[in-house]
Amino acid sequence: MIPINKKLFFIGISLILLAWLSLDDLVDDWGQIEGAPEKLQTFFSEDLLPPDWSVLEAEVWADGSLHKPNGDVCDENIELFCSKAWTGMVVTIKMAFVATLIGFFFSIPIASLAANNMAPLPIAMPARVLLAGLRSLPSIIWALLFAIALGFGPLPGILAMTLYTIGYLGKLQYEAMEGVHNAPLESGLAMGLTHSEQLFHVVIPESSNHLLSQLLFMFEYNVRHGAVLGLVGAGGIGMYIDNYINPPFDYNKAFALLIVVFVVVVIIDLISMLIRSFVTEEGDVKRPKWWSVILPPSMAVEMYSKKEEE
C-alpha cells in the first residue's frame, strides 16, 4: 500500500470539498450544462472552422491592385507583409516591446523599495500599495481611460500596457529580490553600500535569472493582451480581431488571427528559453560556436571538449 500522510490527505480532501461547496453555491441552474457540447460543436463547425487564411493576404481593391490594411499600396515583394495578420502583429509586438521595456525600467526601482530585505517597512508598504494599485486595474480598463483621454490608436494601448507592466512585473520582481541570499546584502550593508549600489551590483546580478524570465514572460503577456486591448481601439492585431467578432460577424477570420497570436506566443516562449539558458547555472557553459546556443548545455560541453582535444 502507498503510504499516505494523513494530515496532508485530510487537508487535501477538505480543500476539494470546500471548492465543491463554493461551486455549488455559485451555480443555480445545473441544467445549463445540458446540450453544451453540441452547442460548442455547432459554433466550431459552422462559425470558426475552417479558419479563413485570407487574413494572411493583402487586400485586393476593385482595380486589382494590392493594398495594406491602412490603404497604402502594397510595395512589398511578399504579399504576407501587407496582410492584416502581419501588419497587426508587428504593431502589437512593437507596442508590447516598448511597454515592457519602459515598464521594466520603472518597476525595478519601485520593486527594490518594496522588497522587505532592501527597504524598511514604512517605505516598503507604500511601494507595495502603489504596485497593487497599478495591478488591480486590468490593462483593458487602463486602455479605456487612456483612450478617453487620448483617443484611439497605439499610444493609449502602450500607456495602458506600461502601467499594468509596472504593477505586475514589480510584484514578481520584489518577490524575486526577497529570495536573494541575505549574506551578500548584509556585507554590503556593513560596508556602507547605498541602496542603488546594492540593487545594481548585488541584487540584480543575484536574481538575474528570475528577473530575465519575468521580463520575457511579461513581454509575452503583453503580446497576448495586445489582442484584448484592441477591443477598446488600442490598435494592433486586437483591433482587427475586434472588427471580426462584431457585426458583421466574421469568426473564421478572427479565429485565423487568434491562431497567429498563438504561434507568435509559442515562438516568443522558445526565444525566451534560449535567452534564459545564458543565465541559468547549468546553461552557463563554454560553447564551441555561437550557433551552439541552440544546443542543450550537456551537448555543448561535449562538443567543446572534443574541439579542445583537436
Add this chain to the structure above:
Amino acid sequence: MQKHLNKNDLLALNRIIRRSHGDGYLVVEKSPSRGGDEVQQIDPESVTLRGLSIGYDKPLVSDINKTIYPGDTIAILGSSGIGKTTLMRTIAGLIRPLSGEISHNYPKRGGIGYIPQRLGLVRHSTVRSNVALGARTRRSRWYPFWFPLDKKLKDDVDNAMRALKILDIADEPVRILSGGQQRRVAIARTLVQRPRIILADEFLGELDKENVNSIITATKEIVDEIGATLVLIEHHEERAIELADRIWRIIDNNLIEEGDSNQ
C-alpha cells in the same frame, strides 16, 4: 629634533608596545604626557563597547565593557551558538544591541569591512566585480552607481587580486570557484575597501594548511599596510593564539579577555 608621527607610525608603535608589554595599551594610557583616562583621545579610532548586552530576544552575552584599539588583532573564541556571530554582527551595525552602546567614529561608508561566515559574495558576478564592490566604497556615496571605477581604484583591485593569487581567475563567476578561492575573493574585497576595522566570521574556515598560510601572509601584509584592526571568530584555538594579540572568550553569557587581570 622633533619628529611628527603620522597615523601609521602611531599604530605601529602602539602595536609594538602592546606586544612587548602584554597588555601594552595600559602603558600608552598611562603615558605622562596624556591623562590616564583619555584613552579615547589617544586612540580616536578605537571602538568602545560600553555596558553592551547582545542577543535577539534574551541576552546571549551581557555587560561587555571593552575597547578595541586600532591595529589590534582580536580572536573571539567560544563554543557554537554562544553568541560570537551575534557579537560580530552587533559591532558591524547589522543588529541593535539589547542595551549599552557601541561608539566609534568610523565613516559609515567603507569604515567597516565584514566577511560573514557564508562570505557574502555575489555569486553570479565575476571575481573582479566582487572585489571592485569593496573599492567602490572608497568613493563618495554620490559617486554614480552605474559608473565604472577610476584607474587608481582599478589598479588597487588588481593588486589585491594579485596578492591573494586570484588575478588569473578574475573574469570567472564566483559560483564556479572552490571554497578556498571564494574565501580569497571575500578577503580581497574587504582589503581593497581599506576599512578601519575588519570583522571576519570564521575567517579561514575549513581550509587546508597551505591555503591558510598563504592567506594569512597576504592578509597580514595588507592589514599592516592599511593599519586596520582585525576582529576574527576562530574555531581553531591554536591558530587563534598564533594569529591574534588579544583573545576574547565567551563563556556562560560573559566575555572574558585572556591575560586581563581586571576580570
